[in-house]
Amino acid sequence: WVVQHAWRQYIIQKKLREQGVRGPDRSFWSGCVREITQMKMAGRQMVMEIHSHDFLERVVPHYVKWASQYGRTFVYWVGQRPRLCISDPELVKQVLSNKFGFYPKVPAGPAFMSLLGKGLVLTEGAEWARHKRVVGPAFTTDKLKSMTTTMADCAKSMLDNWQGKTEVEASKHFQELTADVISHTAFGSSYATGKEVFLAQKQLQMIVMASILRVDFPFKKYFHFLSLLTLALSAVSGRYLPTETNLRRWKLEKKMRNTLMSIIEKRLVSKETTGYGNDLLGLMMDACMSGKQGETIMTMDEIVDECKTFFFAGHETTSHLLTWSMFLLSIYPEWQEKLREEVIGECGMETPEPDKLGKLKLVTMVLFESLRLYCPVVILLRTAYKEMKLGSLTVPKGVDLTIPIAVIHHSKEFWGADVNEFNPLRFENGISKAATHPNAMLAFSIGPRACVGQNFALLEAKIVLCMILQRFSFSLSPDYKHMPIDLIALQPQRGLPVILKPFHP
Numbered sequence: 001w002v003v004q005h006a007w008r009q010y011i012i013q014k015k016l017r018e019q020g021v022r023g024p025d026r027s028f029w030s031g032c033v034r035e036i037t038q039m040k041m042a043g044r045q046m047v048m049e050i051h052s053h054d055f056l057e058r059v060v061p062h063y064v065k066w067a068s069q070y071g072r073t074f075v076y077w078v079g080q081r082p083r084l085c086i087s088d089p090e091l092v093k094q095v096l097s098n099k100f101g102f103y104p105k106v107p108a109g110p111a112f113m114s115l116l117g118k119g120l121v122l123t124e125g126a127e128w129a130r131h132k133r134v135v136g137p138a139f140t141t142d143k144l145k146s147m148t149t150t151m152a153d154c155a156k157s158m159l160d161n162w163q164g165k166t167e168v169e170a171s172k173h174f175q176e177l178t179a180d181v182i183s184h185t186a187f188g189s190s191y192a193t194g195k196e197v198f199l200a201q202k203q204l205q206m207i208v209m210a211s212i213l214r215v216d217f218p219f220k221k222y223f224h225f226l227s228l229l230t231l232a233l234s235a236v237s238g239r240y241l242p243t244e245t246n247l248r249r250w251k252l253e254k255k256m257r258n259t260l261m262s263i264i265e266k267r268l269v270s271k272e273t274t275g276y277g278n279d280l281l282g283l284m285m286d287a288c289m290s291g292k293q294g295e296t297i298m299t300m301d302e303i304v305d306e307c308k309t310f311f312f313a314g315h316e317t318t319s320h321l322l323t324w325s326m327f328l329l330s331i332y333p334e335w336q337e338k339l340r341e342e343v344i345g346e347c348g349m350e351t352p353e354p355d356k357l358g359k360l361k362l363v364t365m366v367l368f369e370s371l372r373l374y375c376p377v378v379i380l381l382r383t384a385y386k387e388m389k390l391g392s393l394t395v396p397k398g399v400d401l402t403i404p405i406a407v408i409h410h411s412k413e414f415w416g417a418d419v420n421e422f423n424p425l426r427f428e429n430g431i432s433k434a435a436t437h438p439n440a441m442l443a444f445s446i447g448p449r450a451c452v453g454q455n456f457a458l459l460e461a462k463i464v465l466c467m468i469l470q471r472f473s474f475s476l477s478p479d480y481k482h483m484p485i486d487l488i489a490l491q492p493q494r495g496l497p498v499i500l501k502p503f504h505p
């Protein structure tokens with residue numbers, strides 16, 4: 001096994017080197033993981049100036065260092081796996097737009113699998129297409145419009161809670177709000193039971209995050225000598241041994257599954273009288289049962305996994321979009337004013353209606369600029385299913401491809417000299433004209449695997465921002481520390497404390 005791996009690594013490295021692709025030194029077992037961890041740990045000590053949006057040295061220091069040493073396309077190793085970093089949007093487009101599945105996602109580890117299940121995010125090929133047929137219809141424009149009132153109601157209860165307060169930790173409130181929205185829109189009247197699933201998933205996520213941050217080898221200090229043994233042990237204990245963490249994980253997984261199954265079974269019983277319901281779950285169940293000749297398109301277990309996927313993919317990312325937008329509007333009060341004027345001009349002090357939301361051009365531009373500067377998803381990973389031609393490169397089979405979204409979003413080459421400045425007007429003529437390459441904006445990814453929930457997220461963020469602007473003016477608290485960190489998604493390491501003042505027109 002060792003010889004086979006060593007040979008494979010040698011061949012891949014040789015093929016890439018012959019094409020001029022270079023990269024840092026690596027150890028056979030851990031690749032470049034130690035160096036990456038050290039650089040990231042050092043990055044985490046940095047506190048940035050509030051108006052500086054160039055967080056790459058802090059969040060992805062290894063890309064900055066290696067791109068400056070080896071050029072924009074370089075190779076590094078994570079354990080046994082080679083990762084080819086590509087940050088040219090033309091190459092990125094070729095990878096993400098491939099319709100034949102030649103660049104599938106890198107297989108998820110057991111921790112992510114337990115968080116998301118085999119839902120839309122983690123499936124491939126025919127299985128993915130089957131899921132997409134069921135999930136896609138739940139996100140059409142009409143279906144989204146019908147969710148506007150629910151979203152506004154959830155935002156209203158958060159803002160009622162802000163009433164009378166002079167300071168709030170906004171990121172915490174946004175996490176609760178987006179969880180509320182997804183629980184309501186996914187489960188409608190079964191919202192309270194649905195929220196239990198969400199709470200279990202949150203705890204599961206803590207376990208996953210802890211395992212990402214902790215390099216947990218039993219004999220860490222003898223790592224060099226016992227690396228094979230320790231890797232094998234940690235792989236086995238990570239998955240199968242009844243360690244304290246695994247026991248907690250299994251218990252939470254069971255709780256999530258049982259709760260979701262009970263909601264689904266109730267819907268099956270009430271189908272004859274009330275139908276499956278008009279929420280995301282109901283729409284999925286409807287699409288699922290309406291196959292040709294009554295055939296079932298997805299099993300109950302698959303619907304359970306899809307619900308987990310919505311929760312996970314749908315609430316964290318959107319809450320960070322809201323957090324970073326609020327941060328930016330706090331430090332650029334002139335933009336806060338412009339947006340308030342636009343919102344009040346279109347919607348007055350009323351709850352925003354779907355047709356009015358479409359007219360809020362400045363709000364949309366600010367959300368895009370926020371997604372560009374502080375993209376919640378920092379990198380995408382794919383793998384070459386077979387030897388592939390990519391631009392002038394031949395990518396050997398089995399090489400993983402890293403697409404560093406944050407690096408592309410902060411590249412002068414595509415966004416111009418003001419790349420690290422907050423300039424929403426760059427989106428005046430739409431996303432495809434904002435940069436020198438039409439696909440330089442990758443916050444929701446592109447191609448067949450692009451985010452299915454992007455319109456949901458933008459709608460929710462618009463409604464919430466509008467309602468905040470109608471009721472409050474806000475600025476950063478002196479306690480805020482500008483420390484963006486990538487913990488599954490990009491977020492402020494110490495939250496976002498903001499000072500609130502009631503707004504009266």
Ligand code: HEM
Nearest residue numbers: 120121313314317318321377443444445449451452453457
């Ligand atoms: C600001 C908010 C959001 C951002 C920045 C975001 C970003 C992304 C990105 C970059 C991907 C591609 C991941 C990859 O290829 O590895 C993705 C996929 C996905 N997102 Fe989102 N997302 C957001 C909100 C949502 C919401 C609200 C939902 C659902 C309610 C959602 C559901 C999904 C799903 C199911 C996929 C997988 C699609 C597929 O593979 O076909 N996302 N998202």
